[in-house]
Amino acid sequence: MAFFDRNRTGELISRLSTDTAIVGKSITNNVSDGLRALATAAVGSTMMLYVSPKLTGIMMLIIPPVAIFGIVYGRYVKTLSRKTQTAVGEITKVSEEKISAIRTVQAFAKENDEAKRYGLKVQDLYQLARKEALASGAFFGGAGLSGNLAVLAVLWYGGSMVMDNVITIGELASFMLYTAYVGTSLGGMTSFYSEIMKGVGASDRLFELLYRKRGKSLPKIEGNIRFEDVSFVYPTRDKSPIFKNLSLDVKPxxxxxxxxxxxxxxxxxxxxxxxxxxxxxxxxxxxxTNIKDLNMHWWREQVGVVSQEPILFHGTIAENISYGCENATMDQIKAAATRANCANFIESFHDKYDTVVGERSVALSGGQKQRIAIARALLKNPSVLVLDEATSALDSESELLVQGALNELMRGRTVFTIAHRMSSIRSADLVACINDGHIAELGTYNELLNIEDGVFRRLVELQTMNSSDRS
Structure with missing residues (x-):
C-alpha cells in the first residue's frame, strides 16, 4: 500500500496505457525497421569496400562524430522520455482526481480553477515535448549535414581518382549508389535508436510495477497471530511513530x-x-511463520475484511457479493445476503441481484453498502476476520440482526474487531487497548473496566457521557 500511497490512480493508469503503448511500439515496428536498416547498411558497406577501400575510408570518417553525438542524444532522450511520461501521468492524475470528485468541485464552484490547474500541467508537457523536438532536430539535422559533407568529400576525392585513372566513372557511380543505400539505412538506424531510447525510458516505470516477491503458503491456517515488538511509521506522513515496540499474541x-x-x-x-x-x-x-515469508495473494485469500467505509465496484449486487468467491452459485449469494440482513432491500429493487450499484456505489445508502460488504465476507468464509467497525452504518434494528450473523461467522475463527463504540465489544474474548504506540491494557471487557484511572475505563466513561449529552 505504501506504493499506492506514493503513486495516485491517474499516474498508474498512465503507466498502464501510455507507457505500455510506447514500449509496445519500440519492440514491434521499430525493431523490424531497425533490423532491416542494419542489414541494408551492412551489405551496402561491404559493396562500398569492394569498389574502393579509400573512398570507403573517407565515408567512415562520418561514423565517430555521429556515434558520439548519438550516444549523448540517446541518453538525453531516455531521460526526457521518463520525464514526459511522468508529466503525462500528472495530467491523467489531475483529470481523474477532479472528474471523480466533480460534485465537490461544482459545490465549491472551482471548475475554472481546476481547468487552469490542468492547463498548467499541459504546459509542462508541452515544454518537455518542445525540448524533445529541438533535440531531435539537432541530432537528425547534424547527422544529415555530416552525411552530405561526407558525400561532397567523396565526390571531390573520387573525381580526382577518376582523373588519375585509379577508378572508372562507372565504379564511382556504383560507389555513390551504394552510399545512398547506406545513408538511407543509417538514417533509419538513428530513428530506430531514438525510438528505442524512448521505449527504454518508458519501460523503467513499467518494470517498477512488474517486480513482485513471491512467498509460500501454509497447508492450513490455525489462526495464531503474534505481533512482536512492532514499530511503524506511515511512509508518506510525518515521522511520528504509530507503533513503538507493540506486542500482541492472539490465540486461535x-x-x-x-x-x-x-x-x-x-x-x-x-x-x-x-x-x-x-x-x-x-x-x-x-x-x-513470518508474514513477510507468506505469499501475499494466498494470505489475503485467508482473511475476510469488512471496513468502516466499504468499497463496492461498478457492477451488479451479485457480482459485488461474490467478489471474494467468484465461483459462488446464486443460491450461495442469496444465502449470504440473507444472513447479512440485506436480502429484503435487494429483493425490493426492480432487477434484484442484477441491480447495478453504480460507480462508487452512489445508488446505495451507507447502511446498504455495509450489509453487502458483510455478505461478501460471509460468502468468502475466511480463516481470519478483520472487522473495522463493521456495523457502524446500520440502524439499531439492522445492527442487532447483522451482529447475530457476524457472531455466527466469528465462531471458531480468529477475529480482530476494530472498535470505535465501546458498546460493540462486550462479547469479545480479549480487549487490547492501544495508547501511545503500544498495548497499554490487555484483558476482558470487565477486567479493563475495573482498572482505576485506566485508559479503557476513561474511553468508556467519555462515550457514556457523550451519549447522555446527545440524549
Whole structure:
C-alpha cells in the first residue's frame, strides 16, 4: 500500500496505457525497421569496400562524430522520455482526481480553477515535448549535414581518382549508389535508436510495477497471530511513530477487540495484519511463520475484511457479493445476503441481484453498502476476520440482526474487531487497548473496566457521557 500511497490512480493508469503503448511500439515496428536498416547498411558497406577501400575510408570518417553525438542524444532522450511520461501521468492524475470528485468541485464552484490547474500541467508537457523536438532536430539535422559533407568529400576525392585513372566513372557511380543505400539505412538506424531510447525510458516505470516477491503458503491456517515488538511509521506522513515496540499474541479462535483513542492506530493494526504495509521494526507471525515469508495473494485469500467505509465496484449486487468467491452459485449469494440482513432491500429493487450499484456505489445508502460488504465476507468464509467497525452504518434494528450473523461467522475463527463504540465489544474474548504506540491494557471487557484511572475505563466513561449529552 505504501506504493499506492506514493503513486495516485491517474499516474498508474498512465503507466498502464501510455507507457505500455510506447514500449509496445519500440519492440514491434521499430525493431523490424531497425533490423532491416542494419542489414541494408551492412551489405551496402561491404559493396562500398569492394569498389574502393579509400573512398570507403573517407565515408567512415562520418561514423565517430555521429556515434558520439548519438550516444549523448540517446541518453538525453531516455531521460526526457521518463520525464514526459511522468508529466503525462500528472495530467491523467489531475483529470481523474477532479472528474471523480466533480460534485465537490461544482459545490465549491472551482471548475475554472481546476481547468487552469490542468492547463498548467499541459504546459509542462508541452515544454518537455518542445525540448524533445529541438533535440531531435539537432541530432537528425547534424547527422544529415555530416552525411552530405561526407558525400561532397567523396565526390571531390573520387573525381580526382577518376582523373588519375585509379577508378572508372562507372565504379564511382556504383560507389555513390551504394552510399545512398547506406545513408538511407543509417538514417533509419538513428530513428530506430531514438525510438528505442524512448521505449527504454518508458519501460523503467513499467518494470517498477512488474517486480513482485513471491512467498509460500501454509497447508492450513490455525489462526495464531503474534505481533512482536512492532514499530511503524506511515511512509508518506510525518515521522511520528504509530507503533513503538507493540506486542500482541492472539490465540486461535480468539475474538480480540482493538480499542484506543482516535489516531492511536487501531485500523493500522489491521493494515499491518493484511500486509498493506510492513513494520519498520519487529515482525508479525501467522502460526509461527513470518508474514513477510507468506505469499501475499494466498494470505489475503485467508482473511475476510469488512471496513468502516466499504468499497463496492461498478457492477451488479451479485457480482459485488461474490467478489471474494467468484465461483459462488446464486443460491450461495442469496444465502449470504440473507444472513447479512440485506436480502429484503435487494429483493425490493426492480432487477434484484442484477441491480447495478453504480460507480462508487452512489445508488446505495451507507447502511446498504455495509450489509453487502458483510455478505461478501460471509460468502468468502475466511480463516481470519478483520472487522473495522463493521456495523457502524446500520440502524439499531439492522445492527442487532447483522451482529447475530457476524457472531455466527466469528465462531471458531480468529477475529480482530476494530472498535470505535465501546458498546460493540462486550462479547469479545480479549480487549487490547492501544495508547501511545503500544498495548497499554490487555484483558476482558470487565477486567479493563475495573482498572482505576485506566485508559479503557476513561474511553468508556467519555462515550457514556457523550451519549447522555446527545440524549
Amino acid at each position: 479462535g480468539t475474538i480480540v477487540a482493538v480499542v484506543g483513542p482516535s489516531g492511536s492506530g487501531k485500523s493500522t493494526l489491521g493494515s499491518l495484519l493484511l500486509r498493506y504495509y510492513d513494520p519498520d521494526q519487529g515482525n508479525i507471525y501467522v502460526d509461527g
